[in-house]
Amino acid sequence: MKVVVTGASKGIGKAIASIFAANGHDLFLCSRGEVALYKTMEELQTRYPAVTVKAKPFDLSTKQGAAGLAAWCLSEAVPDVVINNAGAFEPGSIYNEREGLLEEQLAINLFSAYNFTRAILPPMIERKSGHLFNICSIAALKAYANGGSYSISKYALHGFSKNLREEMKPFNIKVTAVFPGAVLTDSWGDFDNSAHRIIEAEDIAQLVYAAAQLSPGACVEDIVVRPQLGDL
DSSP states (O other): OEEEEESTTSHHHHHHHHHHHHTTOEEEEEOSOHHHHHHHHHHHHHHOTTSOEEEOOOOTTSHHHHHHHHHHHHHHOOOSEEEEOOOOOOOOOTTTSOTTHHHHHHIIIIIHHHHHHHHHHHHHHHHTOEEEEEEOOGGGTSOOTTOHHHHHHHHHHHHHHHHHHHHHGGGTEEEEEEEEOSEESGGGTTOOOTTOOSEEHHHHHHHHHHHTTSOTTOOOOEEEEOOTTOOO
16 A cells, blocks of 8 residues: 655654554655654665655645645555644643634644645545545543643544545545544653553554554544543
């Protein structure tokens, strides 16, 4: 399979890219951070020499960046699996968060997936196959203190996924929304997870990969994963 992963240079995106590469699938990787992205590409290509790993930086918070990524991918191949993982988290409360935060969070957490998906879909629709994953968040299912604009943007991504799922049924394209709770990524800094209080990025990757391996007649619509002891 040809697999596109956005936000692929670290965290959940890197873990997803790794598990697909480990199982022999070719990758197209994207993130905003050029240095970390190419480091990830080289690492995966070295570890899995039998697969092709390509990478190119794009800022998917802009329509131009999303269109550029789609054009680059389609110039190589029509993807089989698309992982819309690009996103950013900034805490805040609606009543006092900084001006412009909502627009920024919507741009990277919603518009990135919306614009890239619209650009990459036409040949997938024509072929009548494919699988789209949108990495949402528990924040898209339940409001919490200090969630603010981040939670709003993830609720919107959830709605985008639900609409897309219905629209893609006639074209045999699957759509899966993924709702992780707290995951050990860079946003947690030096958090000590020796007691396994929060989820590992590899846990999310394994679930995404498993959902991508089902028969054509089966679609996992939602993947909800929380820490064993509950949300923090």
